[in-house]
Amino acid sequence: MNKVDEELLTEVLGSDYEHADAINIRKNGESIKRSVSPYIDIVSKKDKSGIDIIVKDNVKFGIVHIPVIITESGLTDVVYNDFYIGKNSNVIILAGCGIHNDLHKDSEHDGIHRFFLSENSKVKYVEKHYGEGKGDGKRVLNPTTEIYMKPGSSMTMDSVQIKGVDDTIRITKAELAENTTLVVNEKILTNNAQSAKTEFNIELNGENASTHVTSRSVATDDSYQEFKSNVTGNTKCYAHVECDAIIKDNGRVKAIPEIYAGYVDANLIHEAAIGKIAGEQLLKLMSLGLSEKDAEAAIIEGFLK
Amino acid sequence: MIELKNISFKKDNKTILNNINLKLDDEKFYCITGPNGSGKSTLAKIIMGIEKPTEGKIYLNGVDITDKSIVERANMGIGFAFQQPVRFKGITVFDLLKFATNKNITRKDACEYLSKVGLCALEYVDREINNSLSGGELKRIEIATIIARDPSVAIFDEPEAGIDLWSFQNLNSVFKELETNYKGVILVISHQERILDIADEIILLENGQITETGTSKDMLDRILCDSKCCKKVMK
Numbered sequence: 001m002n003k004v005d006e007e008l009l010t011e012v013l014g015s016d017y018e019h020a021d022a023i024n025i026r027k028n029g030e031s032i033k034r035s036v037s038p039y040i041d042i043v044s045k046k047d048k049s050g051i052d053i054i055v056k057d058n059v060k061f062g063i064v065h066i067p068v069i070i071t072e073s074g075l076t077d078v079v080y081n082d083f084y085i086g087k088n089s090n091v092i093i094l095a096g097c098g099i100h101n102d103l104h105k106d107s108e109h110d111g112i113h114r115f116f117l118s119e120n121s122k123v124k125y126v127e128k129h130y131g132e133g134k135g136d137g138k139r140v141l142n143p144t145t146e147i148y149m150k151p152g153s154s155m156t157m158d159s160v161q162i163k164g165v166d167d168t169i170r171i172t173k174a175e176l177a178e179n180t181t182l183v184v185n186e187k188i189l190t191n192n193a194q195s196a197k198t199e200f201n202i203e204l205n206g207e208n209a210s211t212h213v214t215s216r217s218v219a220t221d222d223s224y225q226e227f228k229s230n231v232t233g234n235t236k237c238y239a240h241v242e243c244d245a246i247i248k249d250n251g252r253v254k255a256i257p258e259i260y261a262g263y264v265d266a267n268l269i270h271e272a273a274i275g276k277i278a279g280e281q282l283l284k285l286m287s288l289g290l291s292e293k294d295a296e297a298a299i300i301e302g303f304l305k
Numbered sequence: 306m307i308e309l310k311n312i313s314f315k316k317d318n319k320t321i322l323n324n325i326n327l328k329l330d331d332e333k334f335y336c337i338t339g340p341n342g343s344g345k346s347t348l349a350k351i352i353m354g355i356e357k358p359t360e361g362k363i364y365l366n367g368v369d370i371t372d373k374s375i376v377e378r379a380n381m382g383i384g385f386a387f388q389q390p391v392r393f394k395g396i397t398v399f400d401l402l403k404f405a406t407n408k409n410i411t412r413k414d415a416c417e418y419l420s421k422v423g424l425c426a427l428e429y430v431d432r433e434i435n436n437s438l439s440g441g442e443l444k445r446i447e448i449a450t451i452i453a454r455d456p457s458v459a460i461f462d463e464p465e466a467g468i469d470l471w472s473f474q475n476l477n478s479v480f481k482e483l484e485t486n487y488k489g490v491i492l493v494i495s496h497q498e499r500i501l502d503i504a505d506e507i508i509l510l511e512n513g514q515i516t517e518t519g520t521s522k523d524m525l526d527r528i529l530c531d532s533k534c535c536k537k538v539m540k
Contacts, residue, residue: 216395284391285404286374286375286379287353288401288404288450289376289404289407291376299396303393303394303395
C-alpha cells in the first residue's frame with residue numbers, strides 16, 4: 001500500500017483500519033489484505049467477485065473491517081459481499097469505499113451487500129463513502145444493501161457520504177421478522193453538480209418489528225438529491241421515517257414518501273422537511289460572535305454530525 | 306455602560322420607537338416593561354444589532370456602535386437571550402456553550418454553566434437542541450449561553466415567556482444571583498412582577514416612548530395598581 005491508499009483507508013475507516021478481528025481490504029477490484037479469526041471467517045466467492053463474511057454463533061463484540069479503495073481511473077468495480085451473522089452474535093462491521101481519481105475517466109464502485117441476521121443477532125454496520133482527486137473523471141458509488149432479519153435480531157446502519165462523490169444511487173432493502181429492529185441513519189452532503197439518490201424499501205412482516213430511518217442531507221451549489229422511502233407494514237409493527245434536508249445556493253432536493261399499512265395495527269409515520277438554514281439559527285450563532293459564514297458551517301456540521 | 310441617544314425606529318410607516326434616550330450603567334439590573342406592542346423587544350434587538358434604528362446613536366462604553374453588525378457587537382461584549390430560543394438539529398448543548406465562550410471548554414465547564422441555571426448538567430450537556438427539549442429547558446439553556454459568554458451588556462428578552470411556573474421559580478433565582486454578582490449591565494424585558502422586583506431600575510415603555518423610569522420600590526406598586534385599575538375600568 002502506498003501513501004494514497006493509506007490516506008483513503010484512513011478517510012473511510014479512521015487510522016485504526018487494521019485493528020479488527022477480521023479484515024479484507026480490496027483495492028482496484030482485488031483483495032490486497034485479509035485476516036480472519038477462529039470465529040469470523042472471510043471466504044472468496046467462486047462464482048463472482050466478492051466475499052462471504054461468516055460470523056459464528058454466540059460471537060460477542062466481533063469487529064470486521066471490509067474497506068474498498070479505488071485509485072485506478074476508468075475502473076468499474078462490482079463486488080458482491082454476503083454477511084452471515086450467527087445466532088446471538090454481536091458484531092460491528094465497518095465498510096465503505098474511497099476513490100482517488102486524478103484523471104479524466106470515470107471510476108465506479110458498485111457494492112452489493114447482503115446481510116443475513118440469524119435469531120437474536122445484533123449488527124452495527126457503518127459505511128462511509130469518500131472521493132478525492134484532481135481529475136475531471138467522475139467518482140461514482142452505487143451501494144446496494146439487502147437486509148434479512150430473523151426473529152429477535154437488530155441492526156443499526158450508519159451511512160455517511162460527505163465529500164467528493166459525484167454520482168450515487170443507494171438502494172437499501174430490508175425484510176423484518178417478528179421482534180426485530182432496524183435503525184438507519186443516513187447523512188449526505190453534495191456540492192458542485194453532484195447527484196445522490198437514495199431509496200429505501202422496508203417490509204415489516206413480523207409482529208413487533210420496528211424501523212427508524214433518519215436521513216439528513218445538505219445539497220449545495222448545483223447538486224441534486226432524491227430521497228425515496230417505501231415502508232410496508234404487514235402486521236402489528238412500527239415505522240418512523242424522517243427526511244430532513246438543507247438546501248443552499250441552487251441545491252435541489254426531492255423527497256418521495258410512501259408508506260403502506262396492510263394491517264390495522266401497523267403504525268407508520270413519515271416526516272419530511274426541506275428548506276434553507278433558518279434565519280433565526282444564523283442570528284443566534286451570530287449573536288454569539290460567529291461570522292455568518294462560520295455560523296452556516298457550524299449549523300451544517302452539526303446537522304450532519 | 307451603554308447609551309442610547311434619540312433612538313427612533315419606523316417600520317411600514319409606523320413608528321415603533323420614538324426618540325428613546327437611555328443610559329444604562331454597569332453593575333445595575335434594568336427591567337424594561339410596558340404593554341404588548343410598546344416596542345420593548347424592538348429596543349432590545351436594536352441594542353444587539355438585529356434591527357437597525359431609523360434615527361439615533363448607540364454608544365457602548367463611549368464607542369459609537371450604531372453601524373456595527375450583530376457579530377461585531379457580540380464580539381464587543383453584547384449578549385442577547387432570545388425570547389423564543391432557536392432549535393438546532395444536530396447541535397448539542399455542549400456545542401452551543403462552546404460557541405458562546407469561543408473557547409475549548411471542557412464538559413466540566415459546560416456542566417458548571419448548566420448548573421447555574423438549575424439544570425442537572427450531565428443529563429443535558431450532550432442533548433441536541435431540538436424538539437425533545439421543553440420550552441423551559443430551552444429558556445434555561447439560552448440563559449446559560451449568556452452566562453457562559455459573560456458579556457458586558459446582557460440582554461434577556463422576556464425570559465419568562467412560554468415557561469411553566471416551576472421553571473419560572475428557577476429562572477427567578479438565576480436572575481437574583483445575576484443581580485448580586487454580575488459586573489456588567491443587565492437588561493431584562495419582562496412583565497413579571499417578581500423579576501421587576503429584582504431590578505435596580507424599571508423603565509416603562511408605552512407606545513414607543515419611555516414614559517417613566519424609577520426604582521422598583523417607587524414604580525412597582527403604581528404599575529401594578531394601574532393594571533388593576535385598568536381591569537376595574539374594563540369591568
